[in-house]
Amino acid sequence: MLIPRDRDPRVPMADPVFRVRGRQGWQPLVPWLIGTIVACWLYFGRTVLIPIILAVLLSFLLAPIVSGFRRARLPRFPSVLLAVLLALGGIAVTGAVIVSQAATLTKDAPAYAERIADKAASIRASVQDRLGFLIRESREGGSGHRDAALARRQGERKLSSQTTNAIPVEVHEPPATAIEQIRTIILPALAPVETALIVIIVTIFILLQKEDLRDRLIRLMGTADLHRTTIALDDGAKRLSRYFLSQFVVNCGFGAVIWGGLFLLGVPSPGLWGILAGLLRFVPYVGPVVAAVGPLALAAAIDPGWGLVIYVALLFLIVEPLVGYAIEPMLYGHQTGLSPVSVVVAALFWTWIWGPVGLVLSMPLTLMLVVLGRHIPAFSIFDIMLGDRPALTPAETFYQRALVGHPDAAIEQAEELLESQKLADYFDEVVLPGLRLAAVDVDRGAVERSSMHAVCETTVEMLAALADHRDVAPVASAIVPPGDGVEEPADLVGRAFVCIPGPGPLDAAVAAMAAQLLRRAGGDVREQSRDRLRDSGGTAFDPGDADTICILGLFDARAAGRMKPVVRSIEQQFPAVRVVIGVQRALVRKDETKEGGLPPVPSLAAVIDAARAVSPPD
Numbered sequence: 001m002l003i004p005r006d007r008d009p010r011v012p013m014a015d016p017v018f019r020v021r022g023r024q025g026w027q028p029l030v031p032w033l034i035g036t037i038v039a040c041w042l043y044f045g046r047t048v049l050i051p052i053i054l055a056v057l058l059s060f061l062l063a064p065i066v067s068g069f070r071r072a073r074l075p076r077f078p079s080v081l082l083a084v085l086l087a088l089g090g091i092a093v094t095g096a097v098i099v100s101q102a103a104t105l106t107k108d109a110p111a112y113a114e115r116i117a118d119k120a121a122s123i124r125a126s127v128q129d130r131l132g133f134l135i136r137e138s139r140e141g142g143s144g145h146r147d148a149a150l151a152r153r154q155g156e157r158k159l160s161s162q163t164t165n166a167i168p169v170e171v172h173e174p175p176a177t178a179i180e181q182i183r184t185i186i187l188p189a190l191a192p193v194e195t196a197l198i199v200i201i202v203t204i205f206i207l208l209q210k211e212d213l214r215d216r217l218i219r220l221m222g223t224a225d226l227h228r229t230t231i232a233l234d235d236g237a238k239r240l241s242r243y244f245l246s247q248f249v250v251n252c253g254f255g256a257v258i259w260g261g262l263f264l265l266g267v268p269s270p271g272l273w274g275i276l277a278g279l280l281r282f283v284p285y286v287g288p289v290v291a292a293v294g295p296l297a298l299a300a301a302i303d304p305g306w307g308l309v310i311y312v313a314l315l316f317l318i319v320e321p322l323v324g325y326a327i328e329p330m331l332y333g334h335q336t337g338l339s340p341v342s343v344v345v346a347a348l349f350w351t352w353i354w355g356p357v358g359l360v361l362s363m364p365l366t367l368m369l370v371v372l373g374r375h376i377p378a379f380s381i382f383d384i385m386l387g388d389r390p391a392l393t394p395a396e397t398f399y400q401r402a403l404v405g406h407p408d409a410a411i412e413q414a415e416e417l418l419e420s421q422k423l424a425d426y427f428d429e430v431v432l433p434g435l436r437l438a439a440v441d442v443d444r445g446a447v448e449r450s451s452m453h454a455v456c457e458t459t460v461e462m463l464a465a466l467a468d469h470r471d472v473a474p475v476a477s478a479i480v481p482p483g484d485g486v487e488e489p490a491d492l493v494g495r496a497f498v499c500i501p502g503p504g505p506l507d508a509a510v511a512a513m514a515a516q517l518l519r520r521a522g523g524d525v526r527e528q529s530r531d532r533l534r535d536s537g538g539t540a541f542d543p544g545d546a547d548t549i550c551i552l553g554l555f556d557a558r559a560a561g562r563m564k565p566v567v568r569s570i571e572q573q574f575p576a577v578r579v580v581i582g583v584q585r586a587l588v589r590k591d592e593t594k595e596g597g598l599p600p601v602p603s604l605a606a607v608i609d610a611a612r613a614v615s616p617p618d
Contacts, residue, residue, distance in 0.1 A: 055202035060244045080207040101272040112301040232375045246331045251278040261315040292316040342386035395433035402458040410462045422471045427513045428603045452505035459509035492523035496546040501530045502553025511552040548578045554585040555600040578614045582607045
């Protein structure tokens with residue numbers, strides 16, 4: 001072995017396999033490293049990122065207004081400028097209301113806080129006295145000790161009321177200079193003004209360069225299929241813009257109603273609480289609850305009793321469900337595109353990153369990420385983790401629940417899907433594809449063959465639970481009384497069938513589904529064991545009075561071809577009996593059909609159609 005001159009022979013050579021394994025060991029850490037970098041970037045760059053995000057959201061809100069001005073034959077720049085001026089006017093009016101009412105509330109805040117503290121102390125004292133009385137009553141017992149205990153408590157209260165007057169200590173600070181006063185007034189106002197200027201400038205440029213930004217996003221998504229990419233991007237932008245505008249209008253209406261209700265009830269600073277209610281309603285689930293805390297606290301402060309608190313609570317309890325369950329569905333439906341868990345997690349994350357601004361922006365930001373994930377493959381993780389679309393297809397969900405042996409979960413999924421589709425469609429579109437996935441896993445060795453018996457048993461147990469199911473009436477049909485459904489056409493009355501499962505581990509489930517559909521159509525069905533098929537000559541088989549024999553399972557063309565001797569023997573012994581083989585395990589190619597010579601029926605619906613095609617016996 002030759003050793004390079006510049007290398008120390010005492011040092012062992014690096015193993016190339018070790019180097020490869022070392023690189024592979026770092027790969028699982030890459031997503032976490034990227035996530036950490038992004039989180040740090042969002043946190044430390046919030047001073048710049050928050051105005052940019054606000055500008056993007058504002059551009060989505062103003063895009064329909066700019067489009068309306070453009071349809072009125074206004075040039076682009078005047079349209080953008082006019083829309084931005086309208087937005088600035090609304091923001092200025094809102095800010096003026098917030099500042100004026102917040103100033104009034106701040107001036108009276110000490111008195112309100114003292115009243116709330118007194119009421120809380122009275123409640124605490126009442127509860128403590130009641131609990132203490134019950135405890136002492138249980139310990140002392142009897143009416144003789146009760147009077148003594150009452151006198152002792154009154155004496156304790158008198159002693160506690162005799163407090164020593166402390167000598168007040170006053171600290172006088174020197175008067176502030178003119179420069180310090182200017183600094184105290186101007187510096188806190190510079191940050192909001194700076195943020196507002198950045199938002200306005202970025203919004204104007206986004207609206208002016210809308211087409212250029214769209215072209216760049218199309219390039220980012222890929223130009224291999226320019227037509228579909230353009231349609232997807234335009235559709236996503238229109239949906240986001242329409243949703244944000246509708247949500248903005250609804251939340252403004254919600255805030256206005258809360259404003260008016262609190263004004264009529266006499267709660268201080270109703271405009272401030274109405275605006276906060278409209279802003280916090282951008283955060284689903286928790287936003288309205290947080291918005292109600294302030295008015296409830298003020299109601300408790302200004303009212304000696306609890307009547308005003310109850311009225312304020314009723315105001316929120318009536319208005320929020322009315323808006324959420326009546327008005328919003330009429331405008332843009334119930335779905336926001338986000339799962340409930342993702343909404344809560346996103347609110348926590350953005351609040352941790354950006355504070356109260358992040359709480360208000362959590363819903364729009366997360367929705368934008370989900371839309372990007374649905375159209376850009378690089379961001380698909382956001383659609384999978386945060387979107388409301390199921391992570392698995394119905395067939396995959398059924399297979400997963402059957403594989404772990406959870407028939408109750410499979411039945412729950414079936415009942416949910418059967419609210420919008422027929423039982424036969426559910427079998428063909430969900431259960432059969434799920435069983436096909438199981439068969440593929442067995443072929444590639446991912447699942448043991450013994451596990452398929454659990455899948456088959458779970459499927460059969462689910463079918464037993466659905467034996468009395470009646471399909472839901474279609475929308476276009478006549479009104480059906482509650483609890484009634486649509487009956488299957490009983491056009492197989494007087495017909496007799498024999499259903500035999502194939503030799504596969506999942507074929508018994510397929511045979512049970514076909515038998516259930518045949519019974520629902522009025523047929524007389526006998527289910528026989530697969531042992532009847534072991535005699536390739538078919539001499540041990542007796543169909544009785546059946547006119548159709550259904551050999552059912554997951555067959556490919558070759559497996560169905562191996563059933564050809566059995567079928568030929570049955571047809572020779574019983575010429576009047578029709579034999580149907582189903583269902584296809586996958587799509588059958590023409591060459592497989594020629595080789596096997598006996599293509600199976602493609603679906604359970606085709607099995608029923610083939611049974612109907614058989615002429616009934618005379």
